[in-house]
Amino acid sequence: MFDTEIQPTVYHKNSLGSSPVKVEVRDVSVSYGEKQALFNVSLDIPDHSVTAFIGPSGCGKSTFLRCMNRMNDTIEGARVTGSLKIDGAEINDRAVDPVVLRASVGMVFQKPNPFPKSIYDNVAYGPRIHGLASSRSELDDVVEHSLRKAGLWAEVSDRLQDPGTGLSGGQQQRLVIARAIAVSPEVILMDEPCSALDPIATAKIEELIDELRENYCIIIVTHSMQQAARVSQMTAFFHMGSLIEVGPTEEIFTNPLESRTQDYITGRFG
Amino acid sequence: MTDTSPAFPVRERVEKRLAKRYRAELRFRSAGLTAIGLAVAILFILIGSIASEGLPAFTAHELVLPVSLDRELVDPEGDGSEASLRRGSYNRVLQNALREEFPGVTSRGDVRTLFRLYTPLNATRLMDAVLQDPGLIGTNYVFTMPLADDLDLYLKGRLVEDRTLPVGGLLSVAPEGEGVVLRSSTGDFAALAREIGQSMGAEARILELRSQQVGEAVEQAPIEDAARLQAEGDRHAAAAERLRQAALAANGFLPITTEMPSIIVEADGQAFRINELAVDGSTARGVALLGNGEVADASAWTLYVIDTPEASRRVSDQLIVWTRSLVARGVIKAGFNTYLFTNADSREPELAGVKGALYGSILTMIITMFLSVPIGVFTAVYLEEYAPKNRFTDLIEVNINNLAAVPSIVFGLLGLAVFINAFGLPRSAPLVGGLVLSLMTLPTVIIATRAALKAVPPSIRQAALGIGASKTQSVFHHVLPLAAPGILTGSIIGLAQALGETAPLLMIGMVAFIADAPSLGLAGFTEPATVMPVQIFLWSDGAERAFEARTAAAILILLALMISFNAVAIYLRRRFERRW
Numbered sequence: 071m072f073d074t075e076i077q078p079t080v081y082h083k084n085s086l087g088s089s090p091v092k093v094e095v096r097d098v099s100v101s102y103g104e105k106q107a108l109f110n111v112s113l114d115i116p117d118h119s120v121t122a123f124i125g126p127s128g129c130g131k132s133t134f135l136r137c138m139n140r141m142n143d144t145i146e147g148a149r150v151t152g153s154l155k156i157d158g159a160e161i162n163d164r165a166v167d168p169v170v171l172r173a174s175v176g177m178v179f180q181k182p183n184p185f186p187k188s189i190y191d192n193v194a195y196g197p198r199i200h201g202l203a204s205s206r207s208e209l210d211d212v213v214e215h216s217l218r219k220a221g222l223w224a225e226v227s228d229r230l231q232d233p234g235t236g237l238s239g240g241q242q243q244r245l246v247i248a249r250a251i252a253v254s255p256e257v258i259l260m261d262e263p264c265s266a267l268d269p270i271a272t273a274k275i276e277e278l279i280d281e282l283r284e285n286y287c288i289i290i291v292t293h294s295m296q297q298a299a300r301v302s303q304m305t306a307f308f309h310m311g312s313l314i315e316v317g318p319t320e321e322i323f324t325n326p327l328e329s330r331t332q333d334y335i336t337g338r339f340g
Numbered sequence: 341m342t343d344t345s346p347a348f349p350v351r352e353r354v355e356k357r358l359a360k361r362y363r364a365e366l367r368f369r370s371a372g373l374t375a376i377g378l379a380v381a382i383l384f385i386l387i388g389s390i391a392s393e394g395l396p397a398f399t400a401h402e403l404v405l406p407v408s409l410d411r412e413l414v415d416p417e418g419d420g421s422e423a424s425l426r427r428g429s430y431n432r433v434l435q436n437a438l439r440e441e442f443p444g445v446t447s448r449g450d451v452r453t454l455f456r457l458y459t460p461l462n463a464t465r466l467m468d469a470v471l472q473d474p475g476l477i478g479t480n481y482v483f484t485m486p487l488a489d490d491l492d493l494y495l496k497g498r499l500v501e502d503r504t505l506p507v508g509g510l511l512s513v514a515p516e517g518e519g520v521v522l523r524s525s526t527g528d529f530a531a532l533a534r535e536i537g538q539s540m541g542a543e544a545r546i547l548e549l550r551s552q553q554v555g556e557a558v559e560q561a562p563i564e565d566a567a568r569l570q571a572e573g574d575r576h577a578a579a580a581e582r583l584r585q586a587a588l589a590a591n592g593f594l595p596i597t598t599e600m601p602s603i604i605v606e607a608d609g610q611a612f613r614i615n616e617l618a619v620d621g622s623t624a625r626g627v628a629l630l631g632n633g634e635v636a637d638a639s640a641w642t643l644y645v646i647d648t649p650e651a652s653r654r655v656s657d658q659l660i661v662w663t664r665s666l667v668a669r670g671v672i673k674a675g676f677n678t679y680l681f682t683n684a685d686s687r688e689p690e691l692a693g694v695k696g697a698l699y700g701s702i703l704t705m706i707i708t709m710f711l712s713v714p715i716g717v718f719t720a721v722y723l724e725e726y727a728p729k730n731r732f733t734d735l736i737e738v739n740i741n742n743l744a745a746v747p748s749i750v751f752g753l754l755g756l757a758v759f760i761n762a763f764g765l766p767r768s769a770p771l772v773g774g775l776v777l778s779l780m781t782l783p784t785v786i787i788a789t790r791a792a793l794k795a796v797p798p799s800i801r802q803a804a805l806g807i808g809a810s811k812t813q814s815v816f817h818h819v820l821p822l823a824a825p826g827i828l829t830g831s832i833i834g835l836a837q838a839l840g841e842t843a844p845l846l847m848i849g850m851v852a853f854i855a856d857a858p859s860l861g862l863a864g865f866t867e868p869a870t871v872m873p874v875q876i877f878l879w880s881d882g883a884e885r886a887f888e889a890r891t892a893a894a895i896l897i898l899l900a901l902m903i904s905f906n907a908v909a910i911y912l913r914r915r916f917e918r919r920w
Contacts, residue, residue: 250806
């Protein structure tokens with residue numbers, strides 16, 4: 071790598087708008103074995119809003135996303151340093167059990183990955199293992215509530231026992247979102263949730279993300295600048311493992327302060 | 341557009357290569373088809389030859405004899421106690437029953453031959469029947485026992501070459517001196533006499549040629565061998581001369597020796613062997629093998645020729661005649677060979693069965709399954725999902741893969757040294773066999789399970805972890821169920837391999853002759869037993885010819901077991917298979 075030196079981040083004013091800080095990140099670096107993938111990232115992520123991470127492939131945005139629920143722990147040789155606080159509580163700490171953390175930080179992956187079980191069992195799995203529902207009817211309520219929130223209830227209410235893998239790609243992704251919602255997380259991480267979907271399914275997911283913003287802090291990694299512009303209130307631009315620029319989406323897209331941000335969003339590279 | 345289309349400048353070159361590509365494809369496909377065709381043909385030949393050899397063993401001829409269980413024979417002490425019943429002479433009961441079938445048999449030698457129709461081991465079976473129901477004592481009881489193995493083979497047409505010749509005239513037989521004279525009103529023996537005369541001539545010619553050859557060899561042979569060769573040549577020449585003389589039939593009769601086909605005449609429930617045959621085919625001299633030797637103008641009679649000479653077969657004409665007579669009287673009946681399934685191994689082929697080996701295999705497989713599958717699956721889960729990747733686990737992995745390639749007899753040696761010598765477990769026991777086969781099966785199960793676990797997409801693990809499942813929950817709730825079909829297939833392949841394994845069991849003494857089936861209970865695990873493949877191995881070594889068919893039959897049973905095993909594997913796999 072030719073420029074591995076730490077690059078300063080440009081922070082826009084008014085980054086948080088009116089929302090309180092949900093996630094506070096300070097000097098987070100990630101390395102996989104010898105190779106460092108993320109360099110001293112610091113930023114604040116607001117609650118009840120959508121924050122988009124954009125940047126070219128391999129820029130470290132997904133790596134950073136996976137720090138939020140400690141999914142990097144599952145990769146052998148991964149090392150995360152720095153401080154990540156959710157609601158003021160440190161999470162990048164051996165003392166914090168990732169199982170507990172992941173119950174409050176849900177994640178949606180690039181490819182829809184429902185369990186090869188029924189639709190009902192997919193959504194009920196989280197509440198079951200965390201013991202969130204004490205009775206069968208309560209569990210039914212959780213499942214219905216989650217599916218309604220994910221905008222899937224109308225389509226699947228009459229076939230909850232059908233396999234989740236039998237749904238269409240867009241429906242599967244919404245099922246996965248319902249599964250994440252079912253354990254009532256506070257933060258939802260989405261790693262390119264629409265990259266495997268057609269435009270209509272994408273539109274539905276985007277609509278859903280916009281609705282979910284009311285209740286959750288959503289962080290989304292996307293390759294599509296249009297999507298970032300459409301759904302997010304905050305945008306962070308990553309390049310070569312560094313956070314280059316972060317600010318309100320409107321400002322980033324209309325008035326970027328960094329030339330590389332400008333080049334990327336106007337399509338000159340990436 | 342013109343022929344030399346400028347729009348596709350590469351078209352010509354592509355087309356040139358295209359023909360070559362298609363030819364290569366065709367070559368490959370035809371090679372594949374040939375290979376499959378060959379494999380299927382060889383499989384059919386294999387199964388077909390085993391089946392044609394083994395299927396006759398699934399039927400058996402049985403003697404259905406009314407026996408009278410006289411009290412003084414069966415219950416020597418007269419008190420009806422078990423000890424007394426066990427000392428009864430049941431073989432005498434069977435012998436009496438047979439002598440009743442053939443009252444004409446009186447001479448000691450003939451009686452002894454008569455008792456070769458069955459094996460005395462059947463006396464034990466009769467005793468068991470009496471012990472089970474002492475009320476039978478003093479009554480007439482119909483006892484069913486298998487016919488002696490050689491005669492069973494004879495009736496199945498597998499022991500001798502024989503044929504029945506057509507007859508047209510009336511047969512009359514009258515005693516003459518020691519033997520009998522047989523007369524046919526239309527010269528029904530003529531064709532046979534001609535044939536025998538010719539074959540005597542041919543035989544003499546062969547002997548002459550041989551004598552000639554020896555004569556030539558004498559000239560070149562060293563001095564010390566010359567005398568011996570000369571004597572051999574003379575012997576052949578003399579034999580040829582004797583044959584020629586006999587074929588001339590000076591007195592009008594051709595002699596039939598034991599080195600020539602046996603000719604049997606059956607009429608009126610009697611049977612005669614012909615010793616001299618008139619050249620004109622009207623008369624023959626012989627002896628009565630069955631009956632009083634007097635027949636008057638019988639129209640229904642049989643001229644039966646056994647082409648295999650009596651001197652070169654295991655059953656005499658006398659036994660064959662008795663057997664045929666019993667078949668005609670309905671005392672010998674053909675039926676399904678239940679002995680093959682209800683008996684354990686036996687010295688006598690007609691009583692030998694696979695029950696002991698089958699039970700031994702079941703008990704051994706139970707041990708193998710309950711040891712190798714859980715240990716193997718959990719080892720694989722640990723290595724695949726939990727173990728850190730370092731030199732130590734690499735070493736373990738290499739060694740597991742090596743274990744899969746270790747010759748199975750080495751596991752037998754290990755079993756002998758560790759389980760029998762060091763731990764003092766009993767020899768020949770299914771417990772030890774199961775332990776040894778578990779060792780052999782473990783690597784297969786581990787490797788198959790690891791492959792199945794590797795095939796589960798990581799997205800499922802991520803999904804489970806992402807929702808807050810612990811490592812163990814993600815493995816047991818999601819990864820293992822998805823890997824189950826592969827694990828099942830691997831385990832069953834491993835078990836099927838163990839089911840067909842012989843070598844390691846030889847080392848731990850499961851190769852012994854064991855005449856009792858182990859009990860299908862907890863005690864059975866330490867009782868001496870053998871298993872199916874070892875039984876096949878033992879039988880293939882058996883001296884009696886009837887063991888040949890039983891070997892093939894046992895192979896068929898083992899194959900059926902394997903196929904049902906694999907069918908279960910396929911069924912379970914279909915059942916558990918889920919798509920993702």
